[in-house]
Amino acid sequence: MPSIAGATPRIARAGYKDWGRCDLTFVELDEGTTVAGVTTQNICCSSEVELCRQNIKGGQARALVVNAGNSNAFTGRRGLEAVEAITSKVAAHLGCTQGAVFVSSTGVIGVPLPKDKAEAGLDAVFKAEPCSWEDATNTIGTTDTFAKGATASAMIDGVKVNLVGIIKGSGMIAPDMATMLGYIFTDAAVEAPFLQQLLSEANSSSFSCITVDSDTSTSDTVLAFATGKAGNAPLGSYADAGADAFAAALRDICLQLAHLVVRDGEGAQKFIAIHVSGAAHDDSARRVGLAIANSPLVKTAIAGEDANWGRVVMAVGKAGEPADRDLLSISFGSTQVARHGLPVDGYDETPVAAHLKGQEIEIGVDLGLGTGRASVWTCDLTHGYISINADYRS
Amino acid sequence: MPSIAGATPRIARAGYKDWGRCDLTFVELDEGTTVAGVTTQNICCSSEVELCRQNIKGGQARALVVNAGNSNAFTGRRGLEAVEAITSKVAAHLGCTQGAVFVSSTGVIGVPLPKDKAEAGLDAVFKAEPCSWEDATNTIGTTDTFAKGATASAMIDGVKVNLVGIIKGSGMIAPDMATMLGYIFTDAAVEAPFLQQLLSEANSSSFSCITVDSDTSTSDTVLAFATGKAGNAPLGSYADAGADAFAAALRDICLQLAHLVVRDGEGAQKFIAIHVSGAAHDDSARRVGLAIANSPLVKTAIAGEDANWGRVVMAVGKAGEPADRDLLSISFGSTQVARHGLPVDGYDETPVAAHLKGQEIEIGVDLGLGTGRASVWTCDLTHGYISINADYRS
Structure with missing residues (x-):
């Protein structure tokens, strides 16, 4: 998968589970990155999902943190405190607002995310070398049987833009409680409201059209980040040159990712x-x-x-x-x-x-x-x- | 299970499947029997279900015919012709209207019920000796792993009335396409509109509260027949003496039958x-x-x-x-x-x-x-x- 200018992934081991592998993914996003997202309809959603919904309204993103091995769902105030500790620490590190930090967690339900492990994991990941998207994809997974990523590109008024997407899970694929978490990164410049419109449209014919077992997770989240580093004139509506091409590329990558989730559905043979x-x-x-x-x-x-x-x-x-x-x-x-x-x-x-x-x-x-x-x-x-x-x- | 005055079951072999056992159940109901019923919400319902819905409006029943081994669902005009042949033959035999003949079929979908086999089976069953409710229960089943029946009784203003219920299936329990078919017979005298009200109420907290696999059959049917032979003053509303006791007995038998279906759910261990x-x-x-x-x-x-x-x-x-x-x-x-x-x-x-x-x-x-x-x-x-x-x- 190609690198995306303005989006830098790193991984580390926070030790949420006894896995012996990296379980914390940190993607630093350059200033000017816009964001859009769609989240689960499940009423009993996690604090992370509530935070994403809140922060999406701001339209600006500087970082994404994904914890694997603990969904932090149904953990009340203690779960929320862990999320706030993460956004606070990342904001201090990057010199940004907490509203620009997006957090997801996936894994067992009902166990508060251990704040100390998250903080130590962040200290480690801040010092880590940048990694590939493949490494990031492996790190956000839980019991996924293969790493799931997709790419697409589009020409916007003569400027080539790239999209990379990574995703984990399938409905509720993990032994205890899993989730579908998907992230799309592009170097295109897209204003946040239009990015949200395009993501919602793409979602309605991709992620909203797949099912493994009819069980809607408490943590489903898809976020799209646009760093703007490709140099195209920012897209603000379908009237802009290249908007249709970018929309098609976004639909394409969402459909690729959605299909990968179904192909890795629990026990799937067909x-x-x-x-x-x-x-x-x-x-x-x-x-x-x-x-x-x-x-x-x-x-x-x-x-x-x-x-x-x-x-x-x-x-x-x-x-x-x-x-x-x-x-x-x-x-x-x-x-x-x-x-x-x-x-x-x-x-x-x-x-x-x-x-x-x-x-x-x-x-x-x-x-x-x-x-x-x-x-x-x-x-x-x-x-x-x-x-x-x-x-x-x- | 006790006999119910005014309701006489008989069985025969029509040979719908290569089973070597009886597969046609015929229950003759004496004049004056009232009827109520609830049927599947599935839009793609069978001709039998449409017939039951139509005939329930008349409130009077003289016979029930149940075919096992072929659901006759999704068979269009030819399926309907087979049902009409059955009601016509039974009406001629009993000297009643076709509107008083109720038919159900259960088994594979998409294969028209063979009219000649049905007619030959009816000829045989008309000559058969009356059988027990246990025999009837075994005959309406398809791949059920045990025969499912229930009994209840109530005192109506000093008169004891009996209820017998038989049922087969569980959601979609048969290999190809099965159904839940349930029948309740009572010697109580109950006016048809009140019997319908009581059955609908009992259904809402029994059959409508069970599920095996979320798949709603095309043929689900529950019918209640009241022969009136017990000698109580006919029940017409909750204001009548004994109406509450009869309603409780009906709820009881519906719940017993519904639970039996779940206990025989596909692969059920708990x-x-x-x-x-x-x-x-x-x-x-x-x-x-x-x-x-x-x-x-x-x-x-x-x-x-x-x-x-x-x-x-x-x-x-x-x-x-x-x-x-x-x-x-x-x-x-x-x-x-x-x-x-x-x-x-x-x-x-x-x-x-x-x-x-x-x-x-x-x-x-x-x-x-x-x-x-x-x-x-x-x-x-x-x-x-x-x-x-x-x-x-x-």
Whole structure:
């Protein structure tokens, strides 16, 4: 992954867990860096998430701190004190306001983040040499099975800008309590309100369209930082030259990162894309897609390489969205198996069976009602999921 | 189970599947039998469900036919023709209207119910000797691992009335597509509108409060038939003597049946009761309870005998209902593990661990907001669930 001018990652070991590896990531951001973010809808969110929401309003960022091994969620006042100790120490180090320091934590819930370990970890990381994005990606992970990063670039009015994204987790992938934390760094100059608009738009068709197990984490956070070092004229709206190209690059990197999370979903053996069309509107299509993607019966059928389209019908019907059984069509891969509410008589099962034996599964659902469409992504539900989440204590 | 005057079950083999056992249940109901019912909310429901909804409006029943091995869902006009052939044949046999004949089917989806097999099965069942409720319960099942029946009784103004209930399935328990079908028979005299009111009320705190896997079947149906043979003065409202006692008996039998379904949930090893209090209102409590009961991470934690209350916090937070992290209290068994948004320091893990090793798990959640409360029931999520739903084709 390329370096991003104005964004310098470093890692150190705070020792939150008995891991023997680095668990604290610190990214220093040059003055002038703008920030945008989206966070979990979970009401029981962590202090870190509350801090991010607050600081995003300021639009300016000087540092990102990510703690791995302790989510610090549901830890009340003591958890908040640890977060404040971190922002205070970083602000003093960089000579910036606490409002420009962003903190995330991921790991077990209900254990206050130890303030002394965080402070000692920060002392170490301030002195560390800059590291690669790959190192940073490995450090923010918990039980992720591979490091997940993505890159993109765009031309803004003749100036090339780069984007780097790193992410960990998948819904609730860690043994105790994990989170999806994603960070995107770009050297583009983008005003904070427009960056927020672009990130929210990109989020709605990427991170908000993936699910592993329907369980919404208390700590999900995606932050985008724009250092402005590429030298383009700052983007303030879609009317600016290059704004469309940058928006496309941001959507691209968000989708890459979101797909990586699903590919590393707990116990996942197959990557499932669900394309819904003909819905009353786009958001309705997304909700129908998520109802299918969250159905344990659909996910186990795919794990079993079973073209059980009846379960897809069931999931469409329970989604609570406008649908008409007798207009519904369903396909696996490129083969339509049901059309207008009836099984397709004598459809060729050979390509369907071959498609389901693969690792990239496509399910198409046409509701036949309107022009709303959406794609969502998930993984299959396997014995691996049960082993990770139930058996790890035995 | 006791016989119910005015309700006579018979079974026969229609041969819907290669089972070598009876698969067609016919219950003849004497003239004057009233009926009430609740059916699935799934939009993609079967023709049988549509028929039941229509016929319930008439309030009178003379027969119930249950086909096992084929759900006849998503089969369009041909499926409907099979249902009409059944109601027509039964109406001719009994000399009643087709509107008094109730039909359910359960099994694979997307295959039209073979009309000839249904008609031959009816010819056989009309000649069969009456059977026990136990036999009927075994015949309506598909992959249920045990027959599920329940009884209750009540005194109505000095007259003893009996209730018998039979049920099959659990959410979507069969390999292809199953359903929850439940039937309650009573010799009490109850006017149809009041029977419907009582059944709807009982349903809201029983069948609507259980979940195995969050997947709402296309065929769920619960019907209650009151033959009136006990000789009580017909119940028409709560003002009538004995109405409260009958309502309590009906609630009791619905709850017994609902619990049996959860105990036979796919792969279930533990029965989980979730008691939510302090919610904004009762329905909000129910939705919070269902969010916990449907969380794969909560269900796998229980399977792993892990007091992972952080996952309960997560599920409360994602429920979309009023909640305040800092007012939330959680208990396992009789031990409070979190209080007012914080882990209880040094709570005794011994009774918690002992409780989780049992097969009857109680989770208490107090939201600290209001007086709304509800109980919901589910089972744990185990390797058995994956095996049943993914591995059965291999």
